[in-house]
Amino acid sequence: MANAKTATLSFRIKPELKEALRVAADQEHRSIANMIEVTILQYCRQNAVAIVDERTPSAERPKK
Incomplete structure (x- = not known):
């Protein structure tokens, strides 16, 4: 599987959670x-959340 481009994500969390991470x-x-990740x-x-690969043609993607 070829690596897809990554997306940047920026968020704030409590310092103690950052340290635990x-x-x-x-x-x-x-x-x-x-x-x-x-x-x-x-x-x-574990929670049956679909991860849609943006490279997958829309006809093959699960319906929302």
Whole structure:
């Protein structure tokens, strides 16, 4: 699978949550960005949230 372009995301969180994220990322040998990505993917899988690949033709995408 070819890597798609990434999108920039900017948000604010409490300092203690940022530190917990940093610790979790270090424990998993991941960057903070990758830890967030993995966490979101895991949440989506566990909660049946579809992740639509923008390169997928619209006729093949799940209906909203």
